Amino acid sequence: MYSLLLILLVSIPSLLPRPVAAADCTITEFSQVSSVVASCTDIVISELVVPGGEILELDLLPGTKVTFEGTTKFEYYYWAGPLIRVRGENVHFKAAPGSVLDGQGALWWDGKGGAVPGKPYMIEIDVTGGLFEDIFLLNCPHHCVIISSTDLILDRWTIDVSQGNVGELGHNTDGFDVIYGHNVTIRNSTVSNQDDCVAINRGKGLTITQMDCTGSHGLSISVGFSKHSFLHNSVVDVVVEDSVLRDGANGIHVKTHTDGYAGEIRNVVYRNIHMTGIERYGIQIQQDYPSGNGRPVGNIPITNLTFSNITGTMTGRKSTPVAITCAEHACANWNWSGVFITGAAKPSNCTYVPEGFDC
Ligand SMILES: *[C@@H]1O[C@H](CO)[C@@H](O)[C@H](O)[C@H]1NC(C)=O
Ligand SMILES: *[C@@H]1O[C@H](CO)[C@@H](O)[C@H](O)[C@H]1NC(C)=O
Ligand SMILES: *[C@@H]1O[C@H](CO)[C@@H](O)[C@H](O)[C@H]1NC(C)=O
Ligand SMILES: *[C@@H]1O[C@H](CO)[C@@H](O)[C@H](O)[C@H]1NC(C)=O
Numbered sequence: 403m404y405s406l407l408l409i410l411l412v413s414i415p416s417l418l419p420r421p422v423a424a425a426d427c428t429i430t431e432f433s434q435v436s437s438v439v440a441s442c443t444d445i446v447i448s449e450l451v452v453p454g455g456e457i458l459e460l461d462l463l464p465g466t467k468v469t470f471e472g473t474t475k476f477e478y479y480y481w482a483g484p485l486i487r488v489r490g491e492n493v494h495f496k497a498a499p500g501s502v503l504d505g506q507g508a509l510w511w512d513g514k515g516g517a518v519p520g521k522p523y524m525i526e527i528d529v530t531g532g533l534f535e536d537i538f539l540l541n542c543p544h545h546c547v548i549i550s551s552t553d554l555i556l557d558r559w560t561i562d563v564s565q566g567n568v569g570e571l572g573h574n575t576d577g578f579d580v581i582y583g584h585n586v587t588i589r590n591s592t593v594s595n596q597d598d599c600v601a602i603n604r605g606k607g608l609t610i611t612q613m614d615c616t617g618s619h620g621l622s623i624s625v626g627f628s629k630h631s632f633l634h635n636s637v638v639d640v641v642v643e644d645s646v647l648r649d650g651a652n653g654i655h656v657k658t659h660t661d662g663y664a665g666e667i668r669n670v671v672y673r674n675i676h677m678t679g680i681e682r683y684g685i686q687i688q689q690d691y692p693s694g695n696g697r698p699v700g701n702i703p704i705t706n707l708t709f710s711n712i713t714g715t716m717t718g719r720k721s722t723p724v725a726i727t728c729a730e731h732a733c734a735n736w737n738w739s740g741v742f743i744t745g746a747a748k749p750s751n752c753t754y755v756p757e758g759f760d761c
């Protein structure tokens with residue numbers, strides 16, 4: 403009995419995986435990335451320089467924690483990117499105070515936007531179960547965050563691409579793009595950029611809350627990229643709330659692509675949104691995207707769209723508070739209350755009038 407216990411006690415340590423010292427799990431050189439990522443579950447990325455043309459590939463073990471320290475810098479290369487790609491289950495990202503992911507966007511910006519490949523996306527998040535906190539993204543070359551995930555929370559991010567305003571060189575610097583999301587929350591985050599603050603393309607169960615957007619093209623839903631899949635053209639059960647938009651082109655923008663396959667936008671709520679200094683549309687909902695030619699197509703109906711407490715002011719000669727361009731029978735059951743946007747140069751105009759709103 404006694405000796406059996408002794409044998410057990412002696413043999414246990416050799417059964418456990420070799421504990422990995424924290425120092426072995428700190429990445430300071432790009433050459434360390436693949437081995438650390440393959441063996442560690444508590445990783446520190448410290449003052450890393452990522453060479454141009456390389457992805458910081460974080461294909462993580464389940465439950466891995468990653469902490470960014472200092473400046474993570476991405477060197478210039480003309481390619482599609484992304485600069486960072488995260489994959490894994492139940493991963494937890496944190497940034498140490500003062501740390502920054504510097505995309506050095508100014509090296510790519512040329513006032514032209516578009517051009518993929520050429521200007522890399524900054525970070526792709528493709529996880530099941532994830533919490534990403536306090537991340538500071540500086541100067542994305544192109545789109546900043548591409549989300550394709552389930553059960554994900556992004557909390558307290560700062561995306562600062564305000565330098566892209568200089569000479570109007572930064573373009574298509576979307577903040578958060580949800581290309582696929584199931585149960586995804588983005589909250590309490592600040593974006594200063596030159597395209598959508600948030601753009602939702604596909605998903606179910608999405609919450610966008612406490613956003614502070616400056617200079618953007620708005621809190622957007624853009625559906626119809628797929629030419630053959632209803633599911634890919636489906637956005638259902640979305641709440642966008644408690645947010646502020648400052649300056650920029652649009653406040654709220656919902657658009658369906660006339661050249662896409664069938665799809666749906668259903669059960670969407672925008673509430674408690676305040677906007678100031680918006681130049682084009684306070685609220686634009688259009689089924690004639692991208693042409694905007696006034697000939698909407700009903701391939702992607704927009705139903706059960708609730709707006710409440712959407713307020714703000716506009717500026718400039720081109721400003722319109724609300725423009726709704728719906729195809730016949732393709733918009734239904736919209737319930738709006740407390741939508742008051744003032745100071746526009748032009749009147750609102752609507753081909754479909756929501757209940758509770760005068761147009
Ligand atoms: C949604 O995702 C969060 C964060 O990962 C998770 O805690 C929660 O359980 C998920 N909810 C559902 C209904 O799966
Ligand atoms: C939002 O984040 C800031 C820090 O960026 C924090 O001070 C504040 O408490 C957060 N607010 C909420 C409602 O979580
Ligand atoms: C409309 O959307 C809201 C919010 O998503 C939801 O609670 C409600 O059940 C939906 N109504 C119908 C008839 O589906
Ligand atoms: C309306 O939204 C603003 C934020 O834009 C918020 O401060 C206010 O409390 C909201 N009002 C109601 C009645 O929820």
Ligand SMILES: *[C@@H]1O[C@H](CO)[C@@H](O)[C@H](O)[C@H]1NC(C)=O
Nearest residue numbers: 708709710737738739757758
């Ligand atoms: C519209 O919303 C208001 C509250 O925001 C609610 O009282 C009313 O019942 C809703 N109308 C319909 C037709 O759902």
Ligand SMILES: *[C@@H]1O[C@H](CO)[C@@H](O)[C@H](O)[C@H]1NC(C)=O
Nearest residue numbers: 688694696725726727748751
């Ligand atoms: C209505 O808004 C559309 C944009 O959706 C614009 O092109 C059109 O000129 C506007 N019509 C009027 C009469 O203001």
